Amino acid sequence: MTFSLVARCARTGMFGMAVSSSSPAVAARCAHARARVGAVATQNITDPSLGPKGLDILASGAGATEAMAQLKAAAAHVEYRQLMLIDADGATAVHSGRFTLGVHGHAQGRDVASAGNLLSHAGVPAAVVAAFEARPDLDLGDRLVAAMQAGLAAGGEAGPVRSAGLLIVDAVSWPVADLRVDWTEGDPIAELAALWDLWKPQMRDYVTRALDPSTAPAYGVPGDP
Numbered sequence: 001m002t003f004s005l006v007a008r009c010a011r012t013g014m015f016g017m018a019v020s021s022s023s024p025a026v027a028a029r030c031a032h033a034r035a036r037v038g039a040v041a042t043q044n045i046t047d048p049s050l051g052p053k054g055l056d057i058l059a060s061g062a063g064a065t066e067a068m069a070q071l072k073a074a075a076a077h078v079e080y081r082q083l084m085l086i087d088a089d090g091a092t093a094v095h096s097g098r099f100t101l102g103v104h105g106h107a108q109g110r111d112v113a114s115a116g117n118l119l120s121h122a123g124v125p126a127a128v129v130a131a132f133e134a135r136p137d138l139d140l141g142d143r144l145v146a147a148m149q150a151g152l153a154a155g156g157e158a159g160p161v162r163s164a165g166l167l168i169v170d171a172v173s174w175p176v177a178d179l180r181v182d183w184t185e186g187d188p189i190a191e192l193a194a195l196w197d198l199w200k201p202q203m204r205d206y207v208t209r210a211l212d213p214s215t216a217p218a219y220g221v222p223g224d225p
Contacts (some may be wrong), residue, residue: 001021001022001023001044001101001102002019002026002043002044002116002117002118003020003041003115003117003119003124003128003151003156003157004017004019004020004030004031004043004087004115004116005041005084005112005114005125005128005144005147005151005208006017006033006040006041006085006108006113006128006141007039007111007113007132007143007144008039008086008090008111008112008221009092009148011137013171014140014176015033015037015039015086015168015169015202016033016140016141016144016167016169017030017031017033017034017039017041017144017164018144018145018147018164018165018166018167018192018213019041019043019165020148020151020152020157020161020188020192021157021161021162021163021164022118022159022162023162024162024163025163025183026163026180027163027165027167027178027180027182028048028182029042029043029046029048029148029179030042030043030048030051030165030201031166032048032052032054032055032167033056034177035170035171035173036171037087038058038064038085038086039085039086039169040058040084040085041082041084041115042054042081043081043082043083043115043117044080044083044096044101044104044117045077045099045101047075047076047077047081048175048222049096050071050075053070053071053074055081057070058087058088062073063089063094064085064091064092064093065091067085067087067222068093068095069093071078071083071085072095078095078097079098079099080097080100081095081097082094082095082104083113083116084106084113084139086113087113088109089103090111092101092107092113094106094113096113100117100118101118101189102118103117103118103119103122104117104122105119105122105123105124105125105126107125107126107128107129108129109129109132109133110133112132112147113146113187114126114147116151116157117156118157118159120121120156121155122157123155124151124154124156127151127154128148128154131143131146131147131149131150132144132146133146135179136145139200140168141166141168141199142200143165144168145189146209148192149189160190160221161178161187161188162184162188163181163182163183163184164181164188164189165180165192166196167178167179170207172207176203177196177203178190179195179196179220181195182196192215196199205217211224
């Protein structure tokens with residue numbers, strides 16, 4: 001039903017997550033991140049409340065392993081959940097409950113973890129992690145997209161995926177990228193990559209418009225030269 005990754009850019013301190021699924025609007029339920037704190041993925045039979053709860057635990061100073069232990073201890077029906085955390089130092093923790101659907105698995109690497117369920121085979125998360133680690137020189141969004149493309153190329157979900165999303169946080173309190181393909185009969189990961197290509201060159205301009213509109217560039221649309 002889902003494969004995803006949570007990640008940190010060691011060069012910039014940005015956190016991000018990317019996810020895809022055969023169900024609609026997957027990112028609305030599964031993707032959670034907070035600037036300077038970390039990122040949380042909650043998937044499989046999803047409880048979206050575990051995302052903010054996990055981020056609050058990380059924000060209190062717990063590392064990924066301790067945060068996962070606290071989150072699991074407090075969560076109802078945790079054996080139905082698949083969870084990932086990445087903390088401010090890039091350490092990760094993963095939980096796949098005993099009722100995780102179908103073929104499932106996870107992989108962890110430097111500043112990254114990937115997990116999935118209802119996969120074509122259990123090696124898909126390892127392909128996601130390898131692709132993310134391969135190009136540390138790229139922007140975080142580029143690495144997240146490349147990792148998802150690699151997961152799809154490695155077999156992805158057992159059936160066709162229909163939605164995808166990408167979430168990135170930086171130094172401000174809101175996401176600097178929150179891109180979603182909530183349903184498509186086509187390739188949501190390819191459509192997400194196209195959205196990222198559109199958003200990437202404008203991303204910093206929108207932060208500037210929020211922080212200091214007097215220095216922001218024009219929108220470049222009719223009526224705003």
